[in-house]
Amino acid sequence: MRLLQIGMRIWIAVTSVFSFMAGWIMLAHSPKPVQSASTSSAAPSGMSAPVPTLAPLPPLDLSGTQNQAALPAPQFSVQQQPSFFSQAPVFTTGGS
């Protein structure tokens, strides 16, 4: 029984060292990211996917001179948040 325990410990230690070394070797021989990119750029142009291009955006008409009559000016409103008071506000008869 004791021999079995010793054997198991040796076997675990040996396989751990072997696995560590195997992983090290595999990583050392795998292509690095930079190497991968340079490889891909070195490929023939017919093999690489074309980069999509966007049509140029129309310039902003900040002066409002274009289509002023056709399009109503957009209206934006800021959602004002309520204010809190401990007492009711005092109202004023402005009149209309």
Added chain:
Amino acid sequence: MQTLEFRAMNTDVLLAAEGIYAAELGLQVARRFIEVSELRFSRFLPESELSQLNIAAGSWRMVSTDLLEMLQLSLAYHKETDGLFDPSILPDLKRLGYDRTMDAIRAKRGAVAPGLPRAPRPSFRDIEIDAANRRVRLQPGMEIDLGGFAKGWIVKKAAELLSRDASACAVSAGGDILFIGRPGQDGDWQVNIEDPQNPSAALAGLKVGPGAVATSSIAKRSWHQDGLQRHHLIDPRTGEPAKTSWLSVTVMSPDILTAEVYAKALLIGGAGEADHLASRRSDLNYIAIDTNGALNSSMAAEDLIYEHGFTYQQ
């Protein structure tokens, strides 16, 4: 108490609500209602329902239940005030230069086009209302400006919306204020009567309970035409700005539309017709300010005044 202030209907609007659920949502819903209603009933927007009705004068036109309600109530008040409240004075207002918003007139320093001779216009009593079919026919040449009346109606509906989630609330829009409930359960609402000649000062402070306070003033919306000072309160009997010794009238009533109508009618009628007019409504009180800054009030209104003459702290 939570409050929300913004500008709508060419005036300053203040919403206030008390109660754990009142909060933001109720205030924002009421605000949205006011903004949408303005789009529907403004005479300055050609696409509004009111403008479309004016354009269709002479023929029958379907209207919304809200506009129908306002027109029916307007007609009833028109008869009750012997015509002093008249929403069909729009042709006179336009002739006198009030043909765009007051903000737009002020932007041109109050200058408007020269006046034209007054043309006869049909009486508001001749408006035809077919309530069953929700149709209205304005007589040819008739144009309606619901103006302050629509504002009062909008304030009323907005306050009712707000009160669904609030134990107490108030809606104020350019002189029309409606209070529902009492602040702090049994408190009073405070209202300052603004000095028409000095908006930074108050001539009196009132403490009121639930109900409405509406004010009409000839000092707020005025402009110049042909070298003459004009204001928007037209005397329907003459078609000209009312010649009155009063600068403003504030009316307290349980109903905001009654307060709004009578504030206008009392101001046009002036001191000579005030008691006669006010006696038609037992639940109505008024405070009028004359050109000397003196207060003229009905008996019960004096009991509401707790403070006289003060200037606002800056």
